[in-house]
Amino acid sequence: AETLQIVVSSSPVPSHANDKESYLWRSHTGGFGTTLESRGSCKRNQGIENQKKSERKVSSAVSNMSRRYDSRTTIFSPEGRLYQVEYAMEAIGNAGSAIGILAKDGVVLIGEKKVTSKLLQTSTSAEKMYKIDDHVACAVAGIMSDANILINTARVQAQRYTFMYQEPMPVEQLVQSLCDTKQGYTQFGGLRPFGVSFLFAGWDKNHGFQLYMSDPSGNYGGWKAAAVGANNQAAQSILKQDYKDDASREEVVELALKVLSKTMDSTSLTSEKLELAEVFLTPSGSVQYHVHSPESLTKLLVKHGVTQPAAETS
């Protein structure tokens, strides 16, 4: 809507020329300028700027028009995109990375901790890895508070299934159920999507060891190796080259550490910046979720020679 404001006064029209601190006029860009723009000049300027914008290389995914479709999560843009979902994924792209890799005898999850401080009580707070049920664990990338809600939801869903059927919930069904919840936030309710991506690692009697990745849109897929969070594309391409089927858990841990050391921004890898967890079967046949202690992690880092950052390759 356009408003017209009429001022009747005897004082001269304020202008930047006669008084530096005088009134500034709102311009078509929404900012302030020194001259009052007429409707004609306004439209002309807007046209020139739009032209300039389309010539300029646009690095972000968003054009000026999309500002109108940003605010509501539950509507499409004219190009058929859900901007809030995409923005949620952007948020995750700035969070600490997490990588999951399938081994022949287990699944390995590794995460980069962004909150590192001597004062942090590591025994009681986990940042990246969480146990959902006895046979399923997950790694998280994104907004921690959002993740906590979803982790609780997943835990409740798993227990509800076990209450009904007296057996552990198949991993894919758990992931699907959680993703159905996430999808709801992209279609109705007017609430923003969750800014979290998950890597689910688990075992069930139908499909053995499995790794699933899910994102804020509610999409999920089963993967042999996957990465979420910062630099996930770089990590994913390294994984594509170096992943081998039927590797042992030890080999997979080595691969995970190597990939993370190459993609992490920090100058050196220490055990306090990492969380490493494995899901495997004990000899008696029960599923075990084991988070490595800092000492064990340090030993592994030294063993695989990744305490220093990866050497620059030409």
Added chain:
Amino acid sequence: MECVFGLVGKGFAIVAADTSAVHSILLHKNNEDKIMLLDSHKLVAASGEPGDRVQFTEYVQKNVSLYKFRNGIPLTTAAAANFTRGELATALRKNPYSVNILMAGYDEESGASLYYIDYIATLHKVDKGAFGYGSYFSLSTMDRHYREDMSVEEAIELVDKCILEIRSRLVVAPPNFVIKIVDKDGARDYAWRQSVQDVTTAAV
């Protein structure tokens, strides 16, 4: 007066049920099949209020099918039995179903199994079980003659002994029975034991 009983043999489970549909003193029909195929490898023999019996068993059957369609894998017998018991338990303190169920199934990992589920949501995994007035006779007979890992022939012999006992000792004994079996090849009809058949033409 409804009689339902069953037992587990070597790699199979057998259930037998009477086939009378009764309303007060009237016998509607004597070929009512009270043993439903829950899925390819599960049988549910049910007794109780006729309306509840059909409604509840069909509800369980459809939910078991839905699970298979949604998840690509069938429920195990144990999971299906626990689900059934859960539904009875949930309804119990609001509007209970008056249905007693013997659920028999075959799973590749755990073999043949039989579950006793009564109308107040009791669940027991059993080798032999029975409901109704007939249970006084069939349970005693099965206790006397049952052994582990019986063959199909031996099990059918025992089932026939039970039917004979019911027919000779229960005051309003049902005339006809249906016997069904489930094993690795699936759930299917085994035999009918009929002493009275519906008369199709009027007597002259």
